Amino acid sequence: MNCDEFENLGLDLNQSGADAEQRAAALDHLRHCSHCAGLVESWEEARAELFLLGDATREAQTPLRVEMRLRQEFRAQRRPSVFYRRTALVAAWSLAVVTLVAGAWNWESWRHQQPKKPAITPVATNGTQQVAAPNDVLLADSDTSAFIPLPGTIPIESGDASVMQVRMQRGALSALGLPVDQEHVSDWIRVDLLVAEDGVPQAVRLHQATTQEGTSQ
């Protein structure tokens, strides 16, 4: 083995990965070459010093302040996600409450718009209301001018009659002798009846909406 070959093995025979034969040749070369022997000796000395350097830093640790800073940063980084999660939660709850309130309001409105049960509200023709009506819709107009006399009835004095507001199916008008469109016999309509003292209806008056429906049909 020559000096170049020895140097190629590296200065540390143990770390060089040389096989037994190479090691024997290297050791033989060291016995005869003072230059390479000096190099190895210098390296051993340097290695001992490297060990001292390594030993001096073996227990080195990152200062605690770095950990504190990192944890602070970690919390700061995570905060937005917590914030957004909370915001989303609040928004979801708000939306649920708004939906609930809107639903309740709609239901209440719908309930008020539903037609009442058939009701008869007698109203005195002289303008005094005999029975307190639950709402304005059921109040009959005491004006008797728009009444259509029913066929076969004798006109009576309006002061002796009462106006009754009735909710009935359109088909029932035929029983009073009035013509009815067969397509709409099952429709519910509101009419005012002029009822004599003996309880027999004398005349009928269709409400405005009903009249319009009737004329359009």
Added chain:
Amino acid sequence: MRISTDERDDVLLRRAARGEEDAFTCLYKRHQAALYRYALRMTGSAWSAEEIVQEVFMTLIREPKKYNAERGAVGAFLFGITRNRVLKHLERRPREFSIEDASPNGSYYREPVDPVTPAVWAEQRERVAQIRDAVLSLPEEFREAVVLCELEELSYEEAARLSSCPIGTIRSRLHRGRALLLAKLELLRQTPRRATANG
């Protein structure tokens, strides 16, 4: 949630990414010392090493998804980031020798152990300072080989894996690094020594 000390690194990282501070702290404590030592030995500056380790873990906090389990262990991933930071640092300040500093909590260089006499202690200190200067004056790639194989006492295979280069490259860098180191030490010893107890 309680963190088990033998929890795997990738599990800890996943939990840290979900916002578990304890998992992050556990991961940090497990790796900080090795990364700090490497950075310290490569830069020779406690402040730089501290800054580098902090940046490495900041990266982990901000971009935990950068880690890909298929490409290796979390330790290797962290070492890779540290190595890049160290190299960048050395590029910026290639000749920084603030090696005598010590951090306030005394975490930097320990004094040589068991000094028999003040004279021996001073001699040892001088020798450590010289070898440190010599190591820090090596070109980066040789310095890294020396730090990993001689100071960190890693095998060639481990050093090659961490440096992302073939084992033959590490072997040759180490060889040249040693030769350069010897030459530099020779030079340093020829210059008049600072005052020691031996005079």
